[in-house]
Amino acid sequence: MVKRLFTTNKMTFIFILLGLVIFLFIILPLIRMVAASDPNILLTTMFDTEVRSAIWLSLYAALIATGVGFILGVPLAYLLARHEFPGKKIIEGLIDVPIVIPHTAAGIALLFVFGRNFFAGRVFNVMGIDFVDSTAGIVVAMLFVSIPFLIDSAKEGFKKVDVRLEKVARTLGASPWRTFFKVSLPLAWRSIVAGGIMMWARGISEFGAIIILAYHPMIAPTLIFERFESYGLAYSQPVAVLLILLCLFVFIVLRTLVHRGEKA
Amino acid sequence: MIQVRNLCVDLGAFALHDVNLDVKPGEYFIILGPTGAGKTVLLESIAGLYQLKSGQIWLGGKEVTRLEPEKRGISIVYQDQVLFPHLSVKDNITFGLKLRKKNRREIKATLDWLAELLSIPHLLNRRPDTLSGGERQKVALARALSIKPQLLLLDEPLSALDPENREGVQRELRRLHNQVKVTTVHVTHDFEEAIALGDRIAVLGDGCIKQIGTSEQIFRQPNSEFVARFAMVRNIFVGEVTDGSGENAVFCTEDTKLAVVTDLRGKCHASLRPEDILISHAPFHSSARNSFCGTITSVTDKGSILYLTVTLPPDFICLVTRNSFEAMGLGEGNKVYITFKASAVHIF
Numbered sequence: 001m002v003k004r005l006f007t008t009n010k011m012t013f014i015f016i017l018l019g020l021v022i023f024l025f026i027i028l029p030l031i032r033m034v035a036a037s038d039p040n041i042l043l044t045t046m047f048d049t050e051v052r053s054a055i056w057l058s059l060y061a062a063l064i065a066t067g068v069g070f071i072l073g074v075p076l077a078y079l080l081a082r083h084e085f086p087g088k089k090i091i092e093g094l095i096d097v098p099i100v101i102p103h104t105a106a107g108i109a110l111l112f113v114f115g116r117n118f119f120a121g122r123v124f125n126v127m128g129i130d131f132v133d134s135t136a137g138i139v140v141a142m143l144f145v146s147i148p149f150l151i152d153s154a155k156e157g158f159k160k161v162d163v164r165l166e167k168v169a170r171t172l173g174a175s176p177w178r179t180f181f182k183v184s185l186p187l188a189w190r191s192i193v194a195g196g197i198m199m200w201a202r203g204i205s206e207f208g209a210i211i212i213l214a215y216h217p218m219i220a221p222t223l224i225f226e227r228f229e230s231y232g233l234a235y236s237q238p239v240a241v242l243l244i245l246l247c248l249f250v251f252i253v254l255r256t257l258v259h260r261g262e263k264a
Numbered sequence: 265m266i267q268v269r270n271l272c273v274d275l276g277a278f279a280l281h282d283v284n285l286d287v288k289p290g291e292y293f294i295i296l297g298p299t300g301a302g303k304t305v306l307l308e309s310i311a312g313l314y315q316l317k318s319g320q321i322w323l324g325g326k327e328v329t330r331l332e333p334e335k336r337g338i339s340i341v342y343q344d345q346v347l348f349p350h351l352s353v354k355d356n357i358t359f360g361l362k363l364r365k366k367n368r369r370e371i372k373a374t375l376d377w378l379a380e381l382l383s384i385p386h387l388l389n390r391r392p393d394t395l396s397g398g399e400r401q402k403v404a405l406a407r408a409l410s411i412k413p414q415l416l417l418l419d420e421p422l423s424a425l426d427p428e429n430r431e432g433v434q435r436e437l438r439r440l441h442n443q444v445k446v447t448t449v450h451v452t453h454d455f456e457e458a459i460a461l462g463d464r465i466a467v468l469g470d471g472c473i474k475q476i477g478t479s480e481q482i483f484r485q486p487n488s489e490f491v492a493r494f495a496m497v498r499n500i501f502v503g504e505v506t507d508g509s510g511e512n513a514v515f516c517t518e519d520t521k522l523a524v525v526t527d528l529r530g531k532c533h534a535s536l537r538p539e540d541i542l543i544s545h546a547p548f549h550s551s552a553r554n555s556f557c558g559t560i561t562s563v564t565d566k567g568s569i570l571y572l573t574v575t576l577p578p579d580f581i582c583l584v585t586r587n588s589f590e591a592m593g594l595g596e597g598n599k600v601y602i603t604f605k606a607s608a609v610h611i612f
Contacts, residue, residue: 164346167313170333171340172360172411182359186350 030244037241045238054223055243059250061135061219062203065142066150066196073151074192078184080151081158096148103145107212114140114213137214142203149198157191158184190258197254204247265289265447266310266415271319273309280306280471283319287415287449292441294462295451296482296494302471303451307417310449311338324414339408343420345400347392353403354388360411378406381443382436398429402436409444418450422457434612437461455494459483459533460612467491499536499581505529505611515611518578523553526611533612538571538583540608545592548603555603560596574602 045051080092098106113120114131121131131137161184169179185192207221215222220243228236268285280302287293297303308314310321312333320329328336347356357378361371379385382402392400401421408416421437422430438461441448451468452458458465459479466476467490475487483500486492503517505528515522515534524534542548547555558574570589574580580602584594594600 162346164342165348167308167311167333168340168342168346168407169348169359170313171311171336171338172407173334173363174359175332175334178363183348187348 033237034241034244037238041238042241045242050218051220051223051239051242054218054220054239055246057135057138057217058204058220058243059246061138062142062146062200062206065139065146065203066200068139068143069147069150069199070192070196073147074154074185077151077154077192078158078180081155082163095151098145099148103206103208104212106144107141107209110141110144110209110213131213133214133216135214135217138210138217138219141209141213142206145206145209146199146202149202150192150195153195153198154188154192157188157195160191161187193254193258197251197258201247201251204243265291265324266449267320267322268310269320269322271306271309271321272317273305273314274317275305275314278302278305278471279317280309283468283473285466285473285476287447289447290445291447292461292463293447293449294458294465295449295468296453296455296458296462296465297451297468298453298494301453301468303453303468304419306468307340307419307449307451310415311340311417312336337411337414338417339411339413339415340417340419341401341404341408341421343422344424345397345404347395347400347403347407349392351392352388353384353390353392353395356392356403357388357406357410359407364411374410378410381409381440382406396429397425398433401425401429401433405436405440409440409446413446416446416448418448420452421450422452422454431612434460455483456533456535456610456612459500467494499534499538499579501534501536501578502531503534504531511606513611515609518576520556520576520578522609523606524609524611525607528611535610535612536580536604536608538581540604541574541580541582542603543572543574543582543584543588543592543594544601544603547601550603552603552605554606554609555601557599557601560594560598560600563594563596574600 076095080088101109111132112118114124114137115121116125116130116132124131124136129136131140165183165187166179169183170176174182205221207225210219211222211225218226220239224236224239224243227239266285266287268283271280271283273280283306285293295303295306305314309316312321312328312331316329320327322328323336323338347353348359351359354375358371358375361374366374375388376385379388382405384399384402384406387395387399387403392403395403405421418437422433425433434457437450441461450461462479464477465479465482467474467482469490475482475491477485480502482491482494486494501515501517501522503515505513505524505526506516506521508514510527511525513524513526513528515524515526515532517534522534542552547557556576558576558580560572561575561579562573564571564573568586570584570586572582572584572594574582582602584592
């Protein structure tokens with residue numbers, strides 16, 4: 001079968017070749033970097049408290065952002081999947097804006113709302129929450145740049161749920177709330193979780209918006225950047241390797257869990 | 265039982281105008297109409313799933329026009345049996361009961377009763393995606409009946425089934441209705457299905473009701489071209505399959521015995537397309553097992569084709585081309601022989 005593909009179909013052959021180039025382009029730098037690391041230095045880095053707290057902060061701030069995304073993004077995704085209204089296309093387009101704007105610009109824009117001299121910043125300041133140079137600021141920046149992934153994925157998930165299942169549930173005596181929690185949400189759950197994983201991963205990888213809003217406390221990407229700037233490649237590399245390995249591990253575990261759920 | 269008064273629904277691309285219905289308690293009411301006539305929208309409006317532009321809906325003497333669907337006690341079954349895919353058959357059936365906070369014993373009792381009624385006890389622990397179309401339809405019916413609805417709405421319940429399953433489920437619907445006596449509104453585009461099941465039929469077209477009556481009235485006295493298109497294109501007889509079996513069955517109607525192919529027994533309907541009937545001056549010897557002599561009592565000229573009514577009794581509507589009609593020199597009062605195959609007669 002494989003042999004025939006190569007001999008009879010030139011297009012397939014060329015496509016495989018082109019695909020291989022881009023695949024290697026993705027995978028080679030990662031492999032080279034991981035392979036070039038000294039296990040001993042890696043181990044020392046792992047016990048470096050600065051590194052550990054930065055990685056931990058990355059994971060945990062992204063998780064909070066994803067949690068806030070769930071509460072605020074899933075209802076919006078449901079509305080967009082179920083209702084037609086004027087201006088819907090515009091709203092859908094605007095939701096995706098954080099993906100396309102440069103993230104440093106996003107950070108500056110966020111300062112105009114959450115900065116100490118601006119409206120939301122003041123309101124939250126009264127409540128004791130400060131966004132500049134704080135974990136809250138990191139969460140806000142992550143939320144901003146990563147929420148489109150969750151909303152889009154959840155919306156697609158809700159669209160795939162037959163509206164008539166909700167209608168049947170209503171006639172059987174379920175209130176709109178119950179219908180949502182017993183029918184719509186469980187059936188769209190996989191897409192929502194997949195979107196949540198994407199959102200979380202995107203949050204961890206964010207750098208641009210975060211350094212504008214909160215250089216400190218340092219998340220892992222900021223730490224990598226700072227070590228690279230101050231001490232060079234050799235010092236930033238182990239931190240980068242550690243972060244990549246950890247992200248890959250969590251990402252693979254979560255994806256496997258979601259896919260296993262799909263089969264069951 | 266259920267009264268629909270001047271119901272109007274506007275969905276932009278689609279609308280229902282001034283629909284009036286009056287379904288009696290225990291009745292099996294059919295809404296017949298072509299695809300796109302608004303049958304599903306009408307059902308969903310009755311269930312409270314659409315907001316009415318105007319009009320009223322009364323259920324059991326109470327106005328329910330603005331009542332939420334979950335408070336109406338109206339169940340709906342869709343054509344492709346939308347079962348909750350994430351729940352087992354048992355959990356599908358008990359979905360409504362659990363919402364009603366019934367205690368365990370009541371739920372169990374209702375579940376057993378429904379499983380027995382629809383002969384599905386062996387399916388209770390299965391997942392919906394492992395069931396056949398007919399089985400899914402039974403589960404959907406059980407789920408709809410579980411809440412002891414005041415009104416059962418069936419949206420093309422037989423259309424998505426293959427022919428063998430369809431006949432089975434159709435008989436099942438009749439039997440269920442006789443047993444449970446729940447007031448039922450069933451929408452379909454299939455005229456034969458409507459006649460076989462319906463106590464009364466409403467014909468729906470272009471978003472409004474064209475005619476309401478018994479099946480006899482609809483096919484004997486259609487009040488418009490639209491209704492006639494559904495009804496007049498075929499011969500429909502009411503009678504009984506008396507003896508024989510399978511390929512040698514006999515259908516009796518008004519003292520005429522037709523050779524037919526069916527496994528049904530007892531009172532039923534037969535239909536025969538006018539174009540399946542052969543007309544001749546002399547007895548026609550062929551493999552066709554039905555051949556009768558009758559009198560042409562009326563001729564309807566439709567241009568290149570003509571419809572003849574040949575009376576035995578009963579009346580057979582036959583179709584001939586103008587060429588044959590003129591070549592044979594046919595006319596009212598003539599004695600002719602009509603011949604058709606046993607397999608051309610559909611029993612339902």
